[in-house]
Amino acid sequence: MDPATLPSSKTRKPNSSHIIAHLVLAGVGLILFYPLIFMILSGFFTKDEFTTTVLGFFPIPRHATLDNYLILFQGSSDTSTQTYFLNSLYRTLYSTFFAMLTSFLAGYAFARLKFKGKDALFLTLLATQMIPGTIALIPTYLQLARWPFAGGNDVFTGGTGLLDTWWVYLLGGPAINIMGMFLVKQSLEKVPFELDEAAKMDGAGTLRVIFQILLPLQMPIMAFIAITTALGTWNDFATPFFYTTSDHMQTLPSAITRLSSAAVGPGGSPNYPMIITLGLGTTVPALLIFFLFQKYIVQGLANTGIKG
Amino acid sequence: MERAVPFKQTKLKRFLVKRRDGLIAAAILGPMIFWWLVVSGFPTLFGFILGFFEWIGIQGHPKFIGLGNYARFFEDPQYYSALWRSVWMGALVSGVTLLAGFGAALLMNMPLFGKGIYRSIWYIPAVTSTVATTQIFNILLDPTNGVINNFLKSIGRDPVIWQFSVGWSVFWIVMYSVWKGVGGAALIWLAGLQSVDESLYEAAEIDGAGRRQKLRYVTIPGLKPIATYIVITSLIGAIQIYEQVMFITGGGPYGKTEVLVFRIYRDAFWDFNLGMAGASSLIMAVIVFTATVLYYRRSTKADRSNTIPLKKGA
Numbered sequence: 101m102d103p104a105t106l107p108s109s110k111t112r113k114p115n116s117s118h119i120i121a122h123l124v125l126a127g128v129g130l131i132l133f134y135p136l137i138f139m140i141l142s143g144f145f146t147k148d149e150f151t152t153t154v155l156g157f158f159p160i161p162r163h164a165t166l167d168n169y170l171i172l173f174q175g176s177s178d179t180s181t182q183t184y185f186l187n188s189l190y191r192t193l194y195s196t197f198f199a200m201l202t203s204f205l206a207g208y209a210f211a212r213l214k215f216k217g218k219d220a221l222f223l224t225l226l227a228t229q230m231i232p233g234t235i236a237l238i239p240t241y242l243q244l245a246r247w248p249f250a251g252g253n254d255v256f257t258g259g260t261g262l263l264d265t266w267w268v269y270l271l272g273g274p275a276i277n278i279m280g281m282f283l284v285k286q287s288l289e290k291v292p293f294e295l296d297e298a299a300k301m302d303g304a305g306t307l308r309v310i311f312q313i314l315l316p317l318q319m320p321i322m323a324f325i326a327i328t329t330a331l332g333t334w335n336d337f338a339t340p341f342f343y344t345t346s347d348h349m350q351t352l353p354s355a356i357t358r359l360s361s362a363a364v365g366p367g368g369s370p371n372y373p374m375i376i377t378l379g380l381g382t383t384v385p386a387l388l389i390f391f392l393f394q395k396y397i398v399q400g401l402a403n404t405g406i407k408g
Numbered sequence: 409m410e411r412a413v414p415f416k417q418t419k420l421k422r423f424l425v426k427r428r429d430g431l432i433a434a435a436i437l438g439p440m441i442f443w444w445l446v447v448s449g450f451p452t453l454f455g456f457i458l459g460f461f462e463w464i465g466i467q468g469h470p471k472f473i474g475l476g477n478y479a480r481f482f483e484d485p486q487y488y489s490a491l492w493r494s495v496w497m498g499a500l501v502s503g504v505t506l507l508a509g510f511g512a513a514l515l516m517n518m519p520l521f522g523k524g525i526y527r528s529i530w531y532i533p534a535v536t537s538t539v540a541t542t543q544i545f546n547i548l549l550d551p552t553n554g555v556i557n558n559f560l561k562s563i564g565r566d567p568v569i570w571q572f573s574v575g576w577s578v579f580w581i582v583m584y585s586v587w588k589g590v591g592g593a594a595l596i597w598l599a600g601l602q603s604v605d606e607s608l609y610e611a612a613e614i615d616g617a618g619r620r621q622k623l624r625y626v627t628i629p630g631l632k633p634i635a636t637y638i639v640i641t642s643l644i645g646a647i648q649i650y651e652q653v654m655f656i657t658g659g660g661p662y663g664k665t666e667v668l669v670f671r672i673y674r675d676a677f678w679d680f681n682l683g684m685a686g687a688s689s690l691i692m693a694v695i696v697f698t699a700t701v702l703y704y705r706r707s708t709k710a711d712r713s714n715t716i717p718l719k720k721g722a
Contacts, residue, residue: 129529230700235689239451275444335537379540
């Protein structure tokens with residue numbers, strides 16, 4: 101399914117149209133990449149120099165510094181960058197692990213097992229994907245706030261419930277991952293059933309078939325699920341921003357949100373150097389994940405985009 | 409008693425063997441679906457009900473007011489114009505993104521040297537965090553020390569206060585969304601282009617078709633299934649954008665770029681008008697749901713269980 105290995109529709113020799121295509125793709129590509137170049141360059145400024153420099157398209161600092169990168173790992177006196185970074189990291193690892201586990205097991209159940217009401221259940225789950233997530237936003241807030249007996253609640257009220265605790269990040273994990281389940285089911289159905297039976301003849305148990313025979317064959321799909329979940333969680337600002345308040349609960353994106361003009365209001369001036377530091381901390385790992393695993397992303401997108 | 413145990417075991421064993429698949433499925437799916445109902449199903453149902461109550465402030469007491477919130481939605485210009493803005497801004501974002509993506513996909517489909525690199529570079533904005541990259545746009549667009557205004561000043565033009573102009577605010581929201589979405593659109597179009605049957609091109613060539621005719625009579629009809637998919641998903645995503653609005657214009661100037669989903673967030677988390685936020689969410693949900701059902705209707709010919717589930721949100 102790798103688009104690169106498929107024959108392309110035109111097989112002419114290089115000509116002037118190729119040169120134009122190169123120019124357009126490279127030129128627009130550079131413009132698309134430009135905001136990130138700007139961000140990386142600004143990352144070498146000290147705070148004072150950044151605010152006093154008249155910014156050009158490619159700002160070069162007179163006194164380049166690596167402080168912005170160092171405080172991401174070491175923290176600094178005025179912000180808890182290290183905490184934000186670690187919160188983002190733990191949250192991402194947790195969500196990714198559970199997304200892979202639930203997608204694979206649920207996909208296996210729907211692809212390989214025969215049980216009553218299977219198709220109806222599958223279609224019902226798919227149909228719920230049509231409901232936009234916005235609608236659950238406030239109810240989720242209320243649910244967390246009114247979680248029975250948690251955070252000082254007498255049954256439903258009195259305390260803050262699970263708001264502003266790690267449960268905000270942990271609760272969703274064990275729930276079924278419907279998009280992932282769908283992709284695994286599609287992919288497993290292409291694996292012949294005889295493979296399972298042959299393995300069972302050789303004395304392999306069900307668990308062994310699932311994890312040692314079928315799972316290794318699903319690696320590209322699992323990688324796609326893992327990467328998209330990891331990037332989605334890593335970049336998610338809304339969950340921490342809406343459901344937590346303490347500084348030690350924030351992740352990199354939500355910490356940026358709290359510094360942004362949306363939070364400072366029209367009168368205030370955002371602390372751009374700090375925003376850039378945190379922005380680098382958010383963006384660079386995402387870019388690294390992308391460059392390391394881009395093959396799976398491109399493949400997976402093609403799979404989700406084309407039926408069957 | 410000692411003899412009863414092995415007998416019981418065989419009975420149990422028979423039951424286990426007969427219902428083996430069902431039991432394994434229940435063990436796998438039961439807990440996952442139960443937990444999903446708790447953290448996703450229940451809040452969604454609750455959200456549908458919320459819109460029928462007047463509920464201001466988390467500590468306030470909900471009061472049943474029937475369709476009162478919905479009546480307000482269609483009477484108060486703040487709401488229906490926010491909905492209208494979501495629709496036309498969403499259409500603009502998705503139209504520009506898909507057209508630019510299609511053009512890029514046509515170019516990327518040519519046998520170019522290093523086309524893999526182009527695919528990566530174009531897709532990169534999609535993996536970045538919206539919060540972080542909108543902030544970069546804000547630095548570029550800063551009225552006093554913004555990069556673009558500094559450039560305008562250096563060539564002797566007057567700087568523009570983008571944030572005071574509705575037109576420019578919409579322009580930059582659309583530009584940001586296209587910046588972020590064009591690579592993904594190009595990749596999906598590209599997958600579509602490569603799924604068009606190669607022999608059709610050869611047949612067209614034999615019939616003497618030129619490049620433009622091949623595009624018109626082979627490529628575009630061949631892309632129809634994927635076009636339906638990408639247009640619907642893109643529209644559904646674009647109608648719900650709010651992050652770029654929140655971070656680039658904050659809905660300004662004077663609420664003229666406020667889209668419905670951003671209004672819902674403001675109602676819920678700034679003003680704590682939970683009933684109104686619930687009602688607006690339900691209206692948004694109905695619109696998105698209708699669009700999705702129309703899409704599924706169009707794809708009934710294909711096996712339904714093979715139809716792609718649409719992603720939530722963008």
